[in-house]
Amino acid sequence: MKTTIHRGHNQIGGSCVEIQSDNTKILLDLGLSLDSNIFEIPDPNDITLAQGEELIKSSEFTDIKGIYIWDKRPNTIDAVLISHSHPDHWGIVQWLKPEIPIYFSESSFKLINKSAQLLGRPKIREDRVKFFKPENTFQVGDLECNPYLVDHSAFEACAFELTDSKHTIFYTGDFRRHGRKNKLWDKVLKKVKQPLDLLIIEGTTLSRPNETPLTEKDLEEQAVTDMKKCDGLSMIWTSSQNIDRLVTVYRAAKRTNRIFVIDPYTAHMLKIAGESNVIPYPSDQFSDVKVYFPQRFSSYLVKQSSEHVLFEFKKYKITKEEISEDPSKYFMIVRPSVKDYLKHLSLDKSILFYSMWEGYRDDEKSMTFLKWLESKGTKEIFLHTSGHADSSTIKKTIDTLQPEHLIPIHTLFPEWFENEYKKTKILKNGNSITLE
Numbered sequence: 001m002k003t004t005i006h007r008g009h010n011q012i013g014g015s016c017v018e019i020q021s022d023n024t025k026i027l028l029d030l031g032l033s034l035d036s037n038i039f040e041i042p043d044p045n046d047i048t049l050a051q052g053e054e055l056i057k058s059s060e061f062t063d064i065k066g067i068y069i070w071d072k073r074p075n076t077i078d079a080v081l082i083s084h085s086h087p088d089h090w091g092i093v094q095w096l097k098p099e100i101p102i103y104f105s106e107s108s109f110k111l112i113n114k115s116a117q118l119l120g121r122p123k124i125r126e127d128r129v130k131f132f133k134p135e136n137t138f139q140v141g142d143l144e145c146n147p148y149l150v151d152h153s154a155f156e157a158c159a160f161e162l163t164d165s166k167h168t169i170f171y172t173g174d175f176r177r178h179g180r181k182n183k184l185w186d187k188v189l190k191k192v193k194q195p196l197d198l199l200i201i202e203g204t205t206l207s208r209p210n211e212t213p214l215t216e217k218d219l220e221e222q223a224v225t226d227m228k229k230c231d232g233l234s235m236i237w238t239s240s241q242n243i244d245r246l247v248t249v250y251r252a253a254k255r256t257n258r259i260f261v262i263d264p265y266t267a268h269m270l271k272i273a274g275e276s277n278v279i280p281y282p283s284d285q286f287s288d289v290k291v292y293f294p295q296r297f298s299s300y301l302v303k304q305s306s307e308h309v310l311f312e313f314k315k316y317k318i319t320k321e322e323i324s325e326d327p328s329k330y331f332m333i334v335r336p337s338v339k340d341y342l343k344h345l346s347l348d349k350s351i352l353f354y355s356m357w358e359g360y361r362d363d364e365k366s367m368t369f370l371k372w373l374e375s376k377g378t379k380e381i382f383l384h385t386s387g388h389a390d391s392s393t394i395k396k397t398i399d400t401l402q403p404e405h406l407i408p409i410h411t412l413f414p415e416w417f418e419n420e421y422k423k424t425k426i427l428k429n430g431n432s433i434t435l436e
Helices: 049-057 106-119 184-191 216-228 243-255 264-274 295-303 307-311 320-325 336-342 358-362 364-375 391-401 414-420
Strands: 002-007 016-020 025-028 079-081 102-105 129-132 138-140 143-149 158-163 168-171 198-202 234-238 259-262 289-291 330-333 351-355 379-382 405-409 432-434
Touching: 002 405, 102 106, 106 129, 106 264, 143 184, 184 391, 198 391, 216 243, 216 351, 234 243, 243 259, 243 264, 243 330, 243 351, 259 264, 264 289, 264 295, 264 307, 295 307, 295 336, 336 364, 351 364, 358 364, 364 379, 391 414, 405 414
Parallel strands: 025 079, 079 102, 102 129, 168 198, 198 405, 234 330, 234 351, 259 289, 259 330, 351 379
Antiparallel strands: 002 016, 002 432, 016 025, 138 143, 143 158, 158 168
């Protein structure tokens, strides 16, 4: 088998790996760079040849011949396998030629398309998607594909084991061992076929190799402690697709007798996750989860003739007046776009848990929002842990699997692997390794 790193060498995000067997060629992930602005990328239905060529020239898109809808050359890929629902792993697939099948877990696909609907982005056509189930083998040409469910900040994230008649390759995707599903990774390591010819492994956190990450349980305890001291409204700014984090703070709200208040977007993300797992979302089963309706977002959905998206959670609505009666009874999901709603609430003695990567704070809108909250009497508290494996988990993975070859990806420090493991092969973007 031949492995080519199209993108991911010395880069976090935008991952794309090509695996070629005797008769089959697939891509593992096809993501946007983390700094990409998806709103500036043309709609797949409107893109021109010149625009497509410019997207590749500017490195917005991975340069692979024949796969995009504007490229008239013959298609070169049999399928694309997507590991999880973060855009830096799937964000380019809408621009693929329609004859190329895209493999998703069903929950990942639903999260992606519901998010697209709510945010006014292009949806992925379901008729071109093939679903796999974690822990269930499927076949693409002469490649046997085993998706393994892993612990990550994206819901239902998977690693892939790929086998032909001669070799086995294991691609970790993004993973960790300190989330709410922390036991999964040890189980995965026991299942991977031996001998393992090639391990393709992420190294996102290697800028801080000696750091011991907080667990989601640690974050829950911290949130409980801080909310018990708070006499006002408790808030959190986090990703609505970080289901682990939402479960963590819901549990903290429950333990401090606070109602968990979320917006419609978050409500839909939790509902999708809750279809196959016990996840709290606005329903009769979880009476302590309520929905607030920011005017800006609600008006947008009405304008898009998507009122039904709002009405789905009407039964569980909470008003500004109810929250204002006693803010200390509530724990609320917020973000800069709901600032107009927060202006109607008392924020004196309130707290905000900032629960995302620190780098996002540098954005002008983020800084403006955080400074405004501070001016209203809000105390900011950092409450976060990485969605990626720490160095000890990476070492355990390599030591357990004992691969014949190792390729780092999704990292700014590929040299760390080279220093630690002699079998490391650093592949720059566009370079390949062939297993004999």
